[in-house]
Amino acid sequence: MTDLEYLDRAEQLLLAVEQSCDRLNDETDADIDAQRVGGMVTLVFAxxxxxxxxxxxxxxxxxxxxxxxxxxxxxxxxxWQDTKGGGEFFENLSRFASAQSGLTLAFTAKMV
Incomplete structure (x- = not known):
């Protein structure tokens, strides 16, 4: 993968995370604050x-x-696969966010 391909794919992932947060905030009581600074997104739960x-x-x-x-x-x-064989990014993000928030949250790679 070239640097430009990586940057395009990585940007798509970060945008999908942000859009998933917007959707989850609309559909659930999650109240996720997604803070974006450059190539980093911080999700802050209630x-x-x-x-x-x-x-x-x-x-x-x-x-x-x-x-x-x-x-x-x-x-x-x-x-996006875990480099140690631990699964796919969005599946893991959904599992980790659900555990941390105490709600069932489903993040997806699909963008609106």
Missing amino acids: NRTQIVINQQKPLHEIWMAAKAGGFHYKFDGQH
Whole structure:
């Protein structure tokens, strides 16, 4: 993957996360505050816990830090997969956000 391809894919991921937060805030009582600064999005939940998602441009990865730990994702041509075989980014984000918020939250790669 070229640098430009990575930047395009990474930007799509971050936008999908932000749009998922907007949708979840409209459809549930989640009250997620998505704060974007450059290539990083910080999700702040009502209980003040956070999930941080950021671009790692030199490695062509996306990193996610949650209460469950730190995770690295690489694009496999279709999805962002955990580099240690721990699953797909949006599935994991949904699981981690649900655990931290106490609500069932479903993040998706689909953008509106």
